[in-house]
Amino acid sequence: MSRVLETMTWPDVAGAVAAGATTVILPLGATEQHGPHLPLSTDTVRATALAEALAGCLPGTLVAPALPFGCSDEHSGFAGLIGLDHDTLAAVIVDCARRLAGWGIARLVLLSAHGGNAAALDRAAARLADELPALEVAVLGGGAAVSEAVLAIAAAESVPASALGLHAGEGETSEMLALRPDLVRMHRAVPGMCSDDEGLIAALEREGLRAVTPTGILGNPTGAEAGRGRRYLAAQTASGRQRLDGAATAPRKVAS
Ligand SMILES: [Zn+2]
Known part of the structure; x- marks a missing residue:
């Protein structure tokens, strides 16, 4: 049965909730430049x-648009x-959470694939x-710009963090390349600003990406591979699952 709200009818949803599906994952993306080779919708x-993969391994979980x-x-x-x-x-x-709680959702997972959303997620x-103290809220992807799970795979496969x-x-x-190869213009991928300097994030927050990287790229996409992309996504799904499985008795907010 579908777990994706935008494809379900209201009786489907009511039936799922009655059968115990009381968790909704709200995916949060962005509409912003991702270099000359990736679409604006990359984070979305x-x-x-990630939300659909997580819902596939967490029983009783629905995915919001x-x-x-x-x-x-x-x-900018x-x-x-x-x-x-x-x-x-x-x-x-x-606002969305109020409506979800109105038809029986007891846990809301805010899953962001864009680091800039972190402050809004906290608020x-x-x-x-x-x-809504009765609504359990978990936040995934609201912390580090790149997850530990992804860094570990890159290190194991000799991809430098920079x-x-x-x-x-x-x-x-x-x-x-794993998710939407039809939207990736690999012929336009070029090395961007490559640095793992700790001051980089502070400089980005102060000056914006435009001042630091004329292409908009931080990193080097030229060695990208779909297979490794699938491993990055699987590792993030596993780490999200681990956090949410243990969250029922843990504090309301789960950092990532
Ligand atoms: Zn992004």
């Missing part, structure tokens, strides 16, 4: 795929940007803790 595609707009002002100056202020995204999440989780990259590098490009 990745968030949706992805939010395609995130907090992406660090990409590149064409194609559409985004929300932190408070707006937090408010959208809270939404804090507001929901006040307003090539894996923070944005549109080997990591995201491999994942997109």
